[in-house]
Amino acid sequence: MAKLSSATQRPIPVNYTKGGQTSVRGVVVHIMAGTLAGTDSWFRNSRAQASSHFGTGKTGALYQWVDTADRAWAQASGNSTWLSVENEGQGGDTLTDAQMNCIAEVLAWAHKVYDVPLQVASSPSGKGLGYHAMGGSAWGGHTSCPGSKIVAQLPQIVARAQRLVAGQSIEEDPLAGMTKQDIYNAVWKTDAIPAPSTSSTIKTNPTWEAVSVLSDIANRVRSTEATVTAQSATIKTLAQALADRGDPVDVDALMKRITDAIESVTVRLDVDEK
Known part of the structure; x- marks a missing residue:
């Protein structure tokens, strides 16, 4: 059994394959096109024929629906080799800061448990943090999932996961990389x-x-x-x-x-x- 301790465990009775996860190349980011509560309910319906290992809410809730030893039904042919995380929202949304932190937790955990590299993946043959659309037709042809705005946020999520693994604060130090002159200019030379x-x-x-x-x-x-x-x-x-x-x-x-x-x-x- 493989469960993320920081996630709220919400095991579903249907819509997954027991013991079907053959390997873990990385974590795939999805968009729900709905709410966390609605998705939680839908995954419990046998008619859904869909599920995800994890899910995030806009305010920072993190659910685990499927044990990562089992295969969730989220990205067709990518199900057996990738973990999945659904995110509350609609197409065209960006992830909230809280959602980015949740995904970073999942990725950091997958790195420790499955040796998933802390990097962005752009194809099913890669490893790291990927997104649904990268799988093309083999992954169901969901070319707008999770959307370009969220794909653009993936490097930030990877950076947060790297800080977690290093034992640092998940939030980026706003002064990181700034020189004394930069700080001086920000305080004294900003015309505001x-x-x-x-x-x-x-x-x-x-x-x-x-x-x-x-x-x-x-x-x-x-x-x-x-x-x-x-x-x-x-x-x-x-x-x-x-x-x-x-x-x-x-x-x-x-x-x-x-x-x-x-x-x-x-x-x-x-x-x-x-």
Whole structure:
């Protein structure tokens, strides 16, 4: 018996050949033209005359209907030498990320159990991860199964299976292959941050690079600091003038009260903005 432990076991009572799997060249990808639940039900109907070893749902469910020691009825003359995986969806669909992960699990498992090479197959004489249409008329003539969009995803699935076999995360490292300069450019040189509403060029340049935003902020802070410094000097001059007239003014105390008032307003503004 050969069962994938991570798959939900949904054994069917009909539509397969007991002990009929003579060898395993690889895994064949199909499209259901329906739902996982509907296919699960159909495979249990003797009129279907069809089955598959595995099936995936769009949200990541993985079923195993047929033990891989037995022959599923999925790709005619390719049944006895290839495992099969049906995928929820319609012709023209792409596989969801979750479905790609499920197929990668099946392929990685087939590699460990049957020594299936982690590569894309393009004909029945090859080995690896194949697709229904590659078998032509001998495999039932299903030339649109699973569709060109899914066939284009097969290399990504193989890459995920390779990472699983290597004990790595199934998801590709988004920083893989990037240099420090690449990362710097992605963070600081990407023109995607909304420009300040006060920008004079907002209509023609609505988005800025991060470095431009920081530069603008720095300029505004310097301008504000200069303004505050000038205002403080003016207030101190006025307070001193009042003191020179003989009015009972404590210049230092007045400056502290003004400074505390400014800081209080600043704190309230910060809280309100949050």
